[in-house]
Amino acid sequence: MTTTTTATPFSMFFLLLCLPSLALLPPAVSGLNIDARRSPSISNSNSYSWPRRRTSNVARSEPALGYYVPADAGGAMLTKAPGTSPPAGEPLNVIIAGTSDAAVLVDSQDKGGFRNFFLSVGFAGECLGQHEGAPQTADLGDGNGYKNETAVLRWDYGDPSLGTCQETIQGGNHFRYWVQSGTSGAATGGASGAYFLATSYEKPIALGHDIIVDGYNQGRDWLIGNITKSAIPTATLTNTSTFTGTTSFGGYTYSSSISYVSGLLANSSVGVNHADTVGVNGANPVDGLVAVVEVKITGRPAGESANSASRFAGTRGQGALIPTLLLFLLGALCL
Ligand SMILES: *[C@@H]1O[C@H](CO)[C@@H](O)[C@H](O)[C@H]1NC(C)=O
Numbered sequence: 001m002t003t004t005t006t007a008t009p010f011s012m013f014f015l016l017l018c019l020p021s022l023a024l025l026p027p028a029v030s031g032l033n034i035d036a037r038r039s040p041s042i043s044n045s046n047s048y049s050w051p052r053r054r055t056s057n058v059a060r061s062e063p064a065l066g067y068y069v070p071a072d073a074g075g076a077m078l079t080k081a082p083g084t085s086p087p088a089g090e091p092l093n094v095i096i097a098g099t100s101d102a103a104v105l106v107d108s109q110d111k112g113g114f115r116n117f118f119l120s121v122g123f124a125g126e127c128l129g130q131h132e133g134a135p136q137t138a139d140l141g142d143g144n145g146y147k148n149e150t151a152v153l154r155w156d157y158g159d160p161s162l163g164t165c166q167e168t169i170q171g172g173n174h175f176r177y178w179v180q181s182g183t184s185g186a187a188t189g190g191a192s193g194a195y196f197l198a199t200s201y202e203k204p205i206a207l208g209h210d211i212i213v214d215g216y217n218q219g220r221d222w223l224i225g226n227i228t229k230s231a232i233p234t235a236t237l238t239n240t241s242t243f244t245g246t247t248s249f250g251g252y253t254y255s256s257s258i259s260y261v262s263g264l265l266a267n268s269s270v271g272v273n274h275a276d277t278v279g280v281n282g283a284n285p286v287d288g289l290v291a292v293v294e295v296k297i298t299g300r301p302a303g304e305s306a307n308s309a310s311r312f313a314g315t316r317g318q319g320a321l322i323p324t325l326l327l328f329l330l331g332a333l334c335l
């Protein structure tokens with residue numbers, strides 16, 4: 001996709017809508033600290049740090065599949081959504097496998113990390129760093145028990161800077177994610193490093209951000225379609241379906257191999273949040289398939305090698321200037 005980050009008139013409209021809540025932002029954000037705004041909106045104060053994992057004494061013993069099956073060690077492939085009664089959650093329907101390149105498994109936009117990969121797919125951090133709602137929790141069977149979601153990434157409507165504001169208002173594809181970072185759950189020990197994504201396509205904010213009909217399966221497949229750049233046939237997928245795709249952003253090119261697997265999630269409505277409105281006409285809201293994505297970096301910016309420690313200065317830095325200036329202007333108007 002294009003790396004142009006110029007603010008569109010459409011984005012400006014949504015930015016204006018976002019303004020009232022800007023006043024409620026913490027100083028680092030309302031003070032227009034762009035680095036803070038772009039950093040992960042991590043809701044877990046205990047957040048892990050991947051570089052630490054690399055230098056720790058705990059070896060990462062990569063499972064052949066690139067992830068451990070959560071249910072094998074007391075975990076679950078459904079999240080827990082807050083305020084649901086009886087308890088219900090969303091399917092963890094996409095996995096970024098731990099067999100992906102190590103750089104992709106770092107929750108960062110730098111050096112081709114997870115967030116840069118998702119910018120290449122068309123997903124970005126939340127609108128102006130805001131975060132709505134109480135976090136969902138998930139237990140990936142890694143010994144860490146139920147943990148808050150790490151963050152939420154949203155479809156950016158082609159605009160990495162402000163498009164997720166449009167997603168927040170208008171609805172669209174988005175996912176929460178957790179990392180299988182614990183080391184005590186799996187029999188073999190060692191963190192898999194895999195990312196588990198709860199993907200769904202939500203309705204506009206005016207409709208309470210409910211999920212559209214078939215919005216878990218479709219959200220998964222639109223995300224995968226954004227990697228392969230061709231439509232994924234949701235209705236005819238099986239546990240033998242495989243795809244490949246190439247995406248790029250910020251000078252990094254990613255080659256992804258996708259396999260749909262069964263046996264992790266149930267083809268069912270049991271325990272699924274919004275089950276009655278997502279699965280209609282007798283269909284289950286969750287088809288039981290998980291898209292497992294292995295991501296390899298196949299191209300890097302000139303001067304960056306796989307082991308280079310040099311800091312990546314991307315095109316996005318310049319692009320962010322425009323919305324920053326607009327924010328200053330709008331802020332001045334509000335005084
Ligand atoms: C999870 O999020 C809730 C609500 O934001 C917060 O109160 C709690 O401290 C968080 N838990 C952890 C372990 O960070």
Ligand SMILES: *[C@@H]1O[C@H](CO)[C@@H](O)[C@H](O)[C@H]1NC(C)=O
Nearest residue numbers: 155173222225226229230231
């Ligand atoms: C990419 O994502 C958008 C938004 O979710 C979706 O409308 C579109 O169909 C996806 N593209 C493909 C090829 O699946």
Ligand SMILES: *[C@@H]1O[C@H](CO)[C@@H](O)[C@H](O)[C@H]1NC(C)=O
Nearest residue numbers: 238239240260261262263264
């Ligand atoms: C694939 O699904 C079929 C049923 O549709 C099942 O019998 C088979 O065991 C599954 N294979 C794997 C590898 O999960």
Ligand SMILES: *[C@@H]1O[C@H](CO)[C@@H](O)[C@H](O)[C@H]1NC(C)=O
Nearest residue numbers: 237238267268284287288289
């Ligand atoms: C899920 O189960 C339904 C029957 O309840 C079946 O028609 C459908 O093919 C199953 N989907 C998959 C992906 O196995």
